Amino acid sequence: MTDSLVSRYFLGAVVTLGLVACSGKNEAETAAAVSAPLPSASSASAPAPSPAASGALPAAPPGPPVSVTTVKAEVRDMAVVLKATGTVMPLTSVDVKAQASTLVKTVHIKEGQFVKAGDLMFTLDARTDEANVAKARAQLAKDQATLADAQRQFKRSQQLFSQNFISQGAVDTTQAVVEAATATVAADQAAIDAARVALSYAQVRAPHSGRAGAINVSTGSAVQSNISTLVTITQLDPIAVGFSLPQRNLVDAIGALKDGGASVTATLADNGGSFKGKLKFVDNTVDAASGAVKAKAVFANKEERLWPGAFVEISQTVSTLKEAIIVPQAAIIQGARGTIVYVVEDGKAVMRPIKQLMGQSGEAAVSGLKAGETVVLDGKQNVRPGSMVVERAKDAKANAPAGAASGSRAP
Numbered sequence: 130m131t132d133s134l135v136s137r138y139f140l141g142a143v144v145t146l147g148l149v150a151c152s153g154k155n156e157a158e159t160a161a162a163v164s165a166p167l168p169s170a171s172s173a174s175a176p177a178p179s180p181a182a183s184g185a186l187p188a189a190p191p192g193p194p195v196s197v198t199t200v201k202a203e204v205r206d207m208a209v210v211l212k213a214t215g216t217v218m219p220l221t222s223v224d225v226k227a228q229a230s231t232l233v234k235t236v237h238i239k240e241g242q243f244v245k246a247g248d249l250m251f252t253l254d255a256r257t258d259e260a261n262v263a264k265a266r267a268q269l270a271k272d273q274a275t276l277a278d279a280q281r282q283f284k285r286s287q288q289l290f291s292q293n294f295i296s297q298g299a300v301d302t303t304q305a306v307v308e309a310a311t312a313t314v315a316a317d318q319a320a321i322d323a324a325r326v327a328l329s330y331a332q333v334r335a336p337h338s339g340r341a342g343a344i345n346v347s348t349g350s351a352v353q354s355n356i357s358t359l360v361t362i363t364q365l366d367p368i369a370v371g372f373s374l375p376q377r378n379l380v381d382a383i384g385a386l387k388d389g390g391a392s393v394t395a396t397l398a399d400n401g402g403s404f405k406g407k408l409k410f411v412d413n414t415v416d417a418a419s420g421a422v423k424a425k426a427v428f429a430n431k432e433e434r435l436w437p438g439a440f441v442e443i444s445q446t447v448s449t450l451k452e453a454i455i456v457p458q459a460a461i462i463q464g465a466r467g468t469i470v471y472v473v474e475d476g477k478a479v480m481r482p483i484k485q486l487m488g489q490s491g492e493a494a495v496s497g498l499k500a501g502e503t504v505v506l507d508g509k510q511n512v513r514p515g516s517m518v519v520e521r522a523k524d525a526k527a528n529a530p531a532g533a534a535s536g537s538r539a540p
Contacts (some may be wrong), residue, residue: 144233161459163245163331164432165268172264182397186324188472189530192515193517194476194516194518194519195248195508195512195516195517195518195519196253196518196519196520196521197473197478197484197505197506197507197508197509197510197511197512197518197519197520197521198505198507198509198520198521199473199503199504199505199506199520200456200457200460200503200504200506200510201501201502201503201504202217202454202455202456202493202498202499202500202501202502202504203454203455203456203500204452204453204454204455204500205383205452205453205455206449206450206451206452206453207449207450207455207487207492207494208446208448208449208450209378209381209446209447209449209450209487209489210444210446210447210489210490210492211292211373211374211378211443211444211446211447211449212374212443212444212445212489213372213373213374213442213443213444213445214372214440214441214442214443215370215371215372215395215426215435215441215442216366216370216371216372216438216439216440216441217369217370217395217435217437217439217440217441217473218368218369218370218371218425218437219339219363219364219365219368219369219437220364220367220368220369220427220440221337221339221363221364222310222339222361222362222363222364222437223336223337223361223362224358224361225250225336225358225359225360225361225362226355226356226357226358226359227251227253227330227333227352227353227354227355227356227357227359228330228354228355229253229258229327229352229354230333230351230352230353230354231253231254231255231257231331231350231351231352232253232254232349232351233251233252233253233254233346233348233349233350233351233352233359234251234252234253234254234255234331234348235251235252235348235489236242236250236251236344236346236347236348237249237250237251237252238250238251238341238344238360239341239344240341240342240343240344240461241342242340242341242342243339243340243341243460244335244338244339244340244341245335245363246335246336246337246338247334247335248334248335249332249333249334250334250335250341250359250360251332251333251334251346251359252331252332252333253330253331253332253333253352254331255330255331258324258328258330258331259328260326261324261327261328262321262324262325262328265317265320265321265323265324266321266329268317268320269314269317269318269320269321271308272313272314272317273314273317275310275313275491276307276310276311276313276314278452279303279306279307279309280307280310282303282306283300283303283304283306283307285303286299286300286303286362286490286510287300287304288298302484306316331358331513336362337362339362339363339364339365340362340363341360341361341362342360342361342362342363343360343361344360345357345358345360346359348407352454363437364434365430365433365436365437366429366430366431366433367427367428367429367430368427368430368435368437369409369422369425369426369427370393370395370406370425370426370428370430370441371423371425372423372424372425372426372443373416373419373421373422373424374411374421374422374423374424375420375421376415376420376422378448379415379422380446380447381447382408382411382422382424382447383411385408385447386408386409386410386411386539389407389446390407390408390409390426391407391408391445391446392405392406392407392408392445392446393405393406393407393408393426393428393444393445394406394443394444394445395426395428395435395441395442395443396441396442396444397434397435397439397441398440398441398442400519401434404428404429404434404435405428406426406427406428406429407426407427407526408424408426408445409425409426409427410423410424410425411423411424412424426443426445441510450486450487450494453486453487453494454494454495454496454498454499454500455492455493455494455495456470456492456493456495456498456504457491457492457493457506458488458491458492458493459491459507460504460505460506460509461483461485461493461495462509464499466480466482467482468482468483468484469481469482469483470483470495470498470504470505471504471509471512472502472503472504472505473497473503473504473518476517476518476519477515477516477518478505478512478513478514478515478517478518479514479515480514480515481497481498482497483495483496483497483498484496484497
């Protein structure tokens with residue numbers, strides 16, 4: 130019993146000494162940690178506190194100014210010029226056809242020959258028609274003789290009636306015979322005229338002045354009435370150009386027609402030359418599929434440089450914008466925010482929304498700007514709202530060294 134108590138006492142003492150030893154070590158480490166000095170700011174690897182944390186708010190260092198060229202917004206009238214592709218077409222083109230079924234007797238023209246209205250081009254075989262005319266004349270002579278006899282009988286009957294040898298009914302009968310014979314003579318005369326018309330078809334003459342195309346028949350060819358085309362005569366001077374006008378310009382075009390027709394310029398491809406003409410026709414219906422209306426301009430063509438079927442570029446002044454604000458189209462930026470330009474104010478770029486009214490020949494009429502405002506032209510791709518800008522000479526890009534052209538700056 131006594132030995133057991135001693136053993137327990139000894140074990141408790143050992144545990145107590147172990148706990149005291151561990152406690153002393155922890156207290157020493159804790160004291161060393163508390164007494165150790167804080168690291169200095171120069172030896173810290175963490176970044177310095179932000180100015181906002183320290184209470185200071187210094188301005189961000191400004192970027193370098195962007196080199197640009199500028200132009201002044203101008204005020205002047207701007208002609209609204211419509212451009213389209215047109216096709217040269219003759220004012221008159223006639224397919225000359227035979228009006229009688231017969232044979233071609235003589236061809237009087239050559240292919241490509243210029244003819245005047247009324248010139249004889251073909252002679253057809255007219256023997257049948259000549260015989261018909263002779264027959265009608267003979268019938269007329271016969272009926273004229275019958276009429277003369279009826280007139281003599283009527284005069285005799287009048288004399289006999291005056292002597293009371295015949296009745297009034299007999300006189301009326303002879304008078305009816307005279308009137309019938311007169312009508313027959315008139316019919317014969319009409320038959321002669323009809324035969325002469327048929328005979329005239331044997332001579333085919335030019336319906337108007339123009340150039341003869343390919344001749345489709347030759348001497349001895351058989352032709353059919355209103356079927357066989359002998360030749361096509363095309364008028365070349367004056368000549369027309371057909372093109373289409375947008376529906377939005379229809380009112381201006383109609384107004385130009387009332388004033389004698391707006392001026393129209395036709396230009397041939399490959400430096401073929403330009404020609405001045407007048408707008409002469411605007412169709413009465415707008416094409417629902419394209420939203421355009423057909424128009425036609427007429428041009429003098431004495432030199433015959435405009436040829437039917439050729440394509441030309443049409444330029445027509447349909448209206449004029451009075452006192453419009455004009456800037457180069459190259460200064461306009463189309464973006465997600467809409468149409469804008471950059472205006473220079475106090476050395477800074479200011480974004481200005483605009484509306485483009487009309488653009489042509491590298492210039493645009495806009496709204497949203499004032500006359501005389503300075504607009505950024507070259508270098509706008511590097512400009513942001515509020516950017517500092519510096520204007521360079523317009524020829525600086527050509528004279529600048531390669532390093533400057535590439536955007537490098539001196540340190």
